[in-house]
Amino acid sequence: MKKVASIFLTVFMVALLLVGCGKSDTKAADATKGADSGVKKKVAVIVKGTEHVYWQSVKVGAEAAAKAGGVEMTFTGAPGGESDINGQVNLIENAINQKVAGIVLAASDAKALVPVTEKAIAAGIPVVIIDSGLNTDKYKSFLTTDNVAASAAVGESLAKMLDGKGKVAIVNFVPGAQTAIEREKGFRDVMAKYPGITVLPTQFYSSDKQKALSLTQDLMTANPDLAAVYACNEPGTVGVGRALKEKNNKTIIEVGFDASDDVIPLIKEGYCKAAVVQMPYNMGFKGVQAIVDILAGKSVEKKVDTGFTLVTPENMTSPESEKALYPTGKK
Template sequence: MKKVLSLVLAIFMVSVLLVGCGKSDTAKTADSKNADAGTKKRIAIIVKGTENVFYQSVKAGADVAAKETGVEYYFTGSSAGETDINGQVSLVENAISQKVSGIIIAASDAKALVPITEKAIAAGIPVVVIDSGLQTDKYTSFLTTDNVAAASAAGESLAKMLNGKGKVAIVNFVAGAQGAIEREKGFKDAMAKYPDIQVLQTQYYNNDKQKALSLTQDILTANPDLDAIFACNEPGTVGVGRALKEKNNKKVIEIGFDSSDDIIPLIKEGYLKGTIVQMPYNMGYLGVKAMVDKLNGKEVVKNQDTGFTLVTTENMESPESQKALYPLGKK
């Protein structure tokens, strides 16, 4: 009898242990799932402004890449616009406080955003830079249009339209922005090849379309023999084009940079003879991909050219130009 009781007791103890182990494994699995859910990668995408078509195209690319890679992200920019450098610094500070997995940024200023960006990197948050550069090499990857090459292409196109001679004005967006610096350089490099082209001193419109318009009016008044104007981004391209349209002036050639719903009609009407169209969708898509690769320990290319298309009044109906002009599709 004692042997039987001992055997029953032993079987009971083994059963208890097995049940206990089963509960432990189940609990571990649940805890693991909860931990995975709590540590899902979350990226902050901080741009110069969330409403314009350019950055909406960045977001469209990011949406696709986020779905493909299974990451979450939030998309933000200063409500005061591209010139609100302090506002963008605060957005990066907030991202650091939230302990995001990574930051993708289109910097409003090449120098002013460096300290806060390096603070994020020092905190273990990798940073991918898109669109506008930063004067640091501590970022994971920089994805942008080759601004120097693109602006040089615009300059070469203009030089042909001018037959290699004339007086040209440059209107630029924000002094100190890396993109502004590079576009001016590329354009001037092209102009330097043509000794009979005179380039006037650059003037700035601080990313304001109305200021670009009034600035153009002043330039035209001061230079009645002006032959052409190069505008370095969307607000400037629109402002210059509207100033020419107000005077029904198709004699002065405008070459611009960027595309939008305001720019396309100016090309069709002939007030804007050509514009460099960037590929913002690629910036968003490839930016998220680069960040996820970094977070997964994969090697990431340090600098990536996202491409551009020179759209002119002559080629704007081509498939390549149409795709560049309408990255989100025609409405």
């Protein structure tokens, strides 16, 4: 009887082991099936706006990195443009609700975007910041131009052209964006070194080319002795340059930020005497690439300087300038 019981117990234990192995095999098969299902992880790239050439270059870079990394990428910007902070908050909320694998963010406001960004991070979504900084350090990586150094470089260039004296206007895109703050700071710090230079109060144009043009016209009317205008992004550089071109005015010196198919002719024709050209393609590519690396368990640098080039009418055909002006190749 004891022998029968022993045999029965042995058979029972073997059966349990077989069932356990069967479950393990099923789990392994399910995992393999999930890995081989072809479902790509989704990365949300959320920028300030999508209408300007700068952000279109970011998109091209992001698309290239998504293709190389085997992820699905969505590219959106605030529907109301670069000053639409609530619109950008809603885009991040949507990304959280969709449970995306990662977010690449160019924040419209350094403070206002912090709570929703930290909400995404708390939900387990890695966030990489590009272009504009945030007042938090909980993100995985920050890829940006050194805006203070870049604006200081264009400021020094202008001071030299002015021989250290003259009335200078600053036209900036929006208050509150970290890039806007830094680009004004670097420029003003340089201007302060020259007692002969007077800087007028900053005017804002909401990243609108026509508003920048109108502001420049008003500045020229109100200040017959205006010597120079500094524009802080691509729409501003275009608007100021067009205002000068309308009057065929090459006496007032424009220096600006960013390049595009609209800016390049203004540099070539001498209406824009110098422009800081960033690397938006690199920001888009490296931003998505960083998310891909994070998802693969790789470490990424906390801060990456994506670089800039100072382009003038005199150096715009140099290899360095052409690489900056035509990031995806000269058309």
